[in-house]
Amino acid sequence: MGVLAAFLRAQHVPVAQHDFLMEYLYEAPGLIDYHDAQQTFSEAEYFSFLAGRDAHAGLCAFTHRFWQRIVPGARIYAFSIVAYHQFWASLLLARTIKQHDEEAVIVFGGPFITIRRTESLTRFGIADYWVKGSGESALLMLYRRHELGMDIPLAKIPGLVALSGDACLQNRPGHWPAADEAPPDFEHLAIDRYRYDHPHTGKDTLFLPYRTTKGCASRCSFCTGRLVDPFATKPVDKIVGELKALAGAHASTAFMFCDSAVNNDPRQLALLCARLTHEMPGIAWYAYARIKGFDAELLRAAKQAGCFSLFWGVESASEPVIRLLGKEFSVRELSETIAHAVDVGINNHVHLMYNTPGETEEDIRALIAFIERYIASEQVTFIPHRFLLEPRSLIFRHPGRYGITRIEKAPRGVFEREQYVFAEGGPGGFARIRERDARHREMLEPYLRLIEDKEARRAKIGFPFREAM
Numbered sequence: 001m002g003v004l005a006a007f008l009r010a011q012h013v014p015v016a017q018h019d020f021l022m023e024y025l026y027e028a029p030g031l032i033d034y035h036d037a038q039q040t041f042s043e044a045e046y047f048s049f050l051a052g053r054d055a056h057a058g059l060c061a062f063t064h065r066f067w068q069r070i071v072p073g074a075r076i077y078a079f080s081i082v083a084y085h086q087f088w089a090s091l092l093l094a095r096t097i098k099q100h101d102e103e104a105v106i107v108f109g110g111p112f113i114t115i116r117r118t119e120s121l122t123r124f125g126i127a128d129y130w131v132k133g134s135g136e137s138a139l140l141m142l143y144r145r146h147e148l149g150m151d152i153p154l155a156k157i158p159g160l161v162a163l164s165g166d167a168c169l170q171n172r173p174g175h176w177p178a179a180d181e182a183p184p185d186f187e188h189l190a191i192d193r194y195r196y197d198h199p200h201t202g203k204d205t206l207f208l209p210y211r212t213t214k215g216c217a218s219r220c221s222f223c224t225g226r227l228v229d230p231f232a233t234k235p236v237d238k239i240v241g242e243l244k245a246l247a248g249a250h251a252s253t254a255f256m257f258c259d260s261a262v263n264n265d266p267r268q269l270a271l272l273c274a275r276l277t278h279e280m281p282g283i284a285w286y287a288y289a290r291i292k293g294f295d296a297e298l299l300r301a302a303k304q305a306g307c308f309s310l311f312w313g314v315e316s317a318s319e320p321v322i323r324l325l326g327k328e329f330s331v332r333e334l335s336e337t338i339a340h341a342v343d344v345g346i347n348n349h350v351h352l353m354y355n356t357p358g359e360t361e362e363d364i365r366a367l368i369a370f371i372e373r374y375i376a377s378e379q380v381t382f383i384p385h386r387f388l389l390e391p392r393s394l395i396f397r398h399p400g401r402y403g404i405t406r407i408e409k410a411p412r413g414v415f416e417r418e419q420y421v422f423a424e425g426g427p428g429g430f431a432r433i434r435e436r437d438a439r440h441r442e443m444l445e446p447y448l449r450l451i452e453d454k455e456a457r458r459a460k461i462g463f464p465f466r467e468a469m
């Protein structure tokens with residue numbers, strides 16, 4: 001959002017921005033709680049309220065609370081949507097805006113909108129446009145069309161989706177070059193809300209978000225990240241200049257690098273680390289990283305350049321599963337990389353995945369051996385996840401290549417992430433996979449408890465835990 005705001009302001013478009021996500025997730029107003037399993041409203045209540053049929057005290061208070069802070073009378077209201085719950089909240093706010101100003105133009109964009117099938121978005125209506133891919137060109141052109149009255153055909157606007165009667169216009173997504181991406185502008189955001197005490201960087205640290213690349217160079221078979229942006233790097237000169245400017249503007253040298261993997265281009269990272277070491281000696285940063293392309297030398301360089309924590313997409317310690325997930329590293333590389341990272345003094349947050357397709361007990365034993373090796377280390381935190389078959393992932397698209405024979409949607413509430421079950425051929429169908437998953441989960445259970453206990457203990461003594469890196 002900050003990147004788009006910066007770009008539009010540079011084009012002389014007046015922009016106000018709000019980050020309601022921080023507020024409704026972390027300062028729970030007690031009106032709607034998306035993390036409450038019981039939820040504070042039912043699907044029937046939500047859709048009835050959205051359609052204007054029935055009142056609902058919680059939903060009404062929620063929309064009123066945020067709507068009244070939105071600048072009235074703007075021509076365009078654009079929502080940046082990353083996750084399911086943001087989509088439902090955006091529909092509520094957009095509907096309220098339309099009720100008060102039917103001329104207002106509503107635009108939904110962001111990764112969620114980019115990845116989702118068009119029909120699953122347009123069926124809810126309310127928005128005038130949906131934008132897939134980068135928002136820079138699309139928002140600028142929509143502003144010029146609607147506010148300045150310029151004759152810009154909708155068909156020329158990159159990534160635009162628009163309904164016209166029964167017809168649906170769907171333009172190819174636009175991809176704004178990484179080299180031209182503006183550094184984020186946080187004007188109008190309550191920046192102090194983003195500060196927190198961190199054991200590495202101290203009290204009230206403001207971690208400034210910045211990405212050195214766009215997209216991801218990997219093609220992991222379970223991930224849909226490849227659908228958001230093609231991979232591209234920013235020139236190192238630009239990165240260093242923008243980091244210095246952000247640090248100066250916000251009096252903070254703490255950064256969260258928001259790349260899919262900060263070492264997607266190891267050469268670029270090596271150059272960047274060398275520059276940061278000499279030109280920004282006080283900088284402290286953390287990032288996501290991939291095992292492939294992070295050797296001992298680069299880890300040392302990263303540590304010297306201020307890296308204090310890395311989040312690794314490891315997922316498995318078993319060769320067949322690593323291959324199936326498309327992770328492109330060997331077990332030997334995994335062991336060496338984590339050992340080097342620990343040696344140089346970097347904290348490691350290791351994502352692990354279980355219940356993957358075709359999983360064997362041997363795969364689980366390899367995962368357990370890996371957990372056992374580092375469970376006592378204060379420099380390693382494990383973040384385990386159950387495998388979820390993501391629509392539009394490579395596994396979903398080409399199930400046969402991954403040994404999957406049938407995919408079916410599992411019943412889930414509309415407010416929850418979609419889930420699918422799959423079979424793998426042979427007898428037993430879905431039930432066999434279910435039983436196998438349960439057995440493997442049982443094997444892992446004592447280790448999942450150890451991981452939880454470790455986190456709880458660290459949280460108690462103020463050690464960096466999951467959210468605090």
Ligand code: SF4
Binds near residue numbers: 223290
């Ligand atoms: S490295 Fe991460 S973002 Fe990139 S494809 Fe793999 S899982 Fe997705």
